[in-house]
Amino acid sequence: MPVSISDVAKRANVSISTVSRVLNRRELVNDQTCARVESAIRELGYQPNAFARGLMLRKSEIVGLVLPDLHGEFYSQIIRGANQRARQLGYNLVVSSTRDGDDSHSLLHAIRQRTLLDGVAVMVSELTDRIQDVLTDFRLPFVVLDDEIGGAPHDSVLIDQRHGATAMMRHLVGPCGAKRIVFVGGLETNFDTIARFEAYRQALANAKLPFSRSDVYYLDYEYETAYNLASKHVREWAAPDCCVFAANDEMAAGIVAAANAAGLSVPRDLGVAGFDDTRVARMTRPPLTTVRVPMSEMGAKAMELLCRRVADPQRPPTRISLKPELIVRESCGADLCGPHRNR
Amino acid sequence: MPVSISDVAKRANVSISTVSRVLNRRELVNDQTCARVESAIRELGYQPNAFARGLMLRKSEIVGLVLPDLHGEFYSQIIRGANQRARQLGYNLVVSSTRDGDDSHSLLHAIRQRTLLDGVAVMVSELTDRIQDVLTDFRLPFVVLDDEIGGAPHDSVLIDQRHGATAMMRHLVGPCGAKRIVFVGGLETNFDTIARFEAYRQALANAKLPFSRSDVYYLDYEYETAYNLASKHVREWAAPDCCVFAANDEMAAGIVAAANAAGLSVPRDLGVAGFDDTRVARMTRPPLTTVRVPMSEMGAKAMELLCRRVADPQRPPTRISLKPELIVRESCGADLCGPHRNR
DNA sequence: CATGTTTTTGACAGCGCTTTCAATAGACCA
């Protein structure tokens, strides 16, 4: 039923080779013949069969993207960025999650189909060794997101967490004139939290501000937890030259809400800074000064790297580091007229 | 370089037919031979070539999902749900967005590859006719999300917006004892807003409450806009038996914030209800009573329908309607011990 | 006109797999 290349050939009164040439290397065929073939293609509504094509060419122009989850602000931005860039580069994107059902199984499953995939970008949280094995076992071109896997070198795209946190700290001790900064992190073992904490500590030292272990809290990235913590401490924190630096926007929002509930005004009585620049950052009163993490760009860069590697499997591994950007809004009280001003 | 079926055949000292049978119809081959072949497969790390397979079988086990955008709470939930179910059903999912680059082009592009896709689920906002044409032109099995396309009947998955809004209204006039309900919708032309408004009006009539045109506002679904509107009106709205019914959680959050800023207490002085049950719903003080829209389930159902149609293109079109669920939290002041209680 | 060169075309051999179809070899029955 579906129309094949030989149907077109018959109709245009040429051989299938000629049709194929029209499709792939037009310059090799006579203009008139070409026109005849093209109209036959149009009339029949012919679409080359991608399987047959792939069988010969040994490539599908499909690449995979494997994330821990597909839902949530970050992942969905990565998907968006990756998909967009993949398209530009002439590839289609298959997404998959390591969390759907059994953890690694689904990744394996995705990759088992590898003969259909030209390459894959993976973002992993744990099981790094096994994934490394699987990936190299299958000899499938791959790039790693936001993490590095031990062993053989490979392409990777990283977010320079440290740079972002440092930028924020500089802003707090500089333009905002903070003398005391409270750090509210996520889980103590979380890589991002660790990087941000280090930047925090370093910046404090650079600014010759005292570091106090009691100004550091480790929570769970949740609004509610931060709200509860802040409810207990805002009165103590309240001071024009005190800022709370939360490791994500949700916690920052919780802190702002707790301050407001306690009758304090942000940033007059207390500065609050967030991280990530998610939607919530604009949904607090006042809106949050935060750090924009270029997730969508990370997805895009990953696709660039991946497609390049697919094209040339021998090229030396590249490592791209993306710099987060400071977004100054009102929650820390600094002047809003700087170059980063963002309503 | 890659190992093919004939490598396995040679190694196991059988013909390729036998290897193929071991792969697909094990029961047809002798146990001993089978074992020999299997160990050859293992030793060689053989993976069947998906192209060759697809060429014969005429199916890829890949289905597509085309959304207006890939980012945002809803879309990402749809993707998650769809991906999960697709996997369960033995399919892989390719996602694509109509907004990346030129609107319809990217959809077309995705579908042009259709020989690789067994089917596609599309969610459209506008250009319904053209998509319908494209889809039927390509004779590709498809299902439509959250909308219906004129013309030939087809599978579709819808959200029963009306049902959700009605449930909320019943809750407000019943357990919450509201006598006056302010409606804050999105754009007046938006389908969801229209459906929700109709439910609002109907419920008001059923409860014999007066309807006042001046209690209806049309905004743009944004936090900020709602905050501004509410700042102007909260004092006028303030009354224990008055509720504001916002058409999404972000606007509801803006209203709560404005009320708090005005020194009012929600729900004591004013009830606020949201819609969608996004993350923000838990990020207001108090958390929002809202309506959970089963987006992830919509994605899952779409995949079920799609895969069924792929399996049997002749079956009559199905139309699934998903019911949103009322989520009672604290922002409307009703008793929290009902069956839907959700912290 | 013979010869060399370039352009344009068709025949055909795969790519790696599934799937008839036929062959072989026991097993069973009369």
Added chain:
DNA sequence: TGGTCTATTGAAAGCGCTGTCAAAAACATG
């Protein structure tokens, strides 16, 4: 013993396409 089954296997025909190679056609040159 001959004949009919059944179980097991291999040979070979494609699936629709690309790409090589050689033939044919068109053109240019001496």
